[in-house]
Amino acid sequence: MPYKSDESSDSTIIQNVISGDVNAFEILLERYQSYVFSIVRKHVPTSHADEVAHEVFIRAYQGLSGFSGKSGFKQWLAGISVRTCYDFWRKKYRSKEVPMSSLTNAHREWLENTISTDAVSNFDEKKRRTEALEILDWALGKLSAADRMTLALVYLEGYSHKEAGVLLGWSVANIKIRAHRAKKKLYKILMAKKEKIRGPL
């Protein structure tokens, strides 16, 4: 292994990989796998994180010759990770394989507590975090891949429209419109579900 030192710069390693040294890619893999996993785990179910992260690194390897180095390798890899997650949901959406766990009375209670105009002050957010995540996963599953990713990046992770646009490779205008529509859709879906689970489950 010629790359014992992990201190080589990204650009040196990339140059070596492009020159035909496949093993040099392992340093990039070690250096950035936690970062890629931190992105992927936010967007896809844990059971699929390994497979999606694997795909991210394969795409990165294949696209390495086209890496211009303008924005830095980490930023470039973040874009690949987000777009791979988007493709994951696009495939799932197309094959209608979206996991749809049903919501229960506990979820409805969470929704009511959150939405009620006179919000209850002693509403324990920490205790109900699991319910919130289940509700979120359920509602995101109802959105298209594009809506889901835009909403997650802009409203849940707090990226600016411009940053989200760079990550997804879309225009700022597209992101703005989609994010606004996706937020409205999510609210509508949750309100409809809340009314529905008011009756028998």
Added chain:
Amino acid sequence: MKTSNKLRDRLIDRLSAAYQSRSADTKSAGSMWQQNVMRSVRQIGPHGRDNRDRVRSGQLAWRLAPAALVLMIIMAVMIIRIDDTIKYQMASLAVSDPLLPYVIDEAF
């Protein structure tokens, strides 16, 4: 309407807080996963000269695309104009032909 927007924002804020709590998980996968990725990478093969040339030629093709488009537009305009010129020349030939009235008389 304002209340509805407020409620919507509150809901998104709460969901976002829950989402952020999940995001804290940054642990990487095991060595088995890493070996699998490297195996796939090795199966693809090394980035060779061919690969680089392919990428470069692809980039060059995209750089030349606007020029090719302009060339196509110019050629399309030229073809239309040549077509018009031919039609005009044929019409003026027909008008200036002294035999044409006789030909028309013969025909009818």
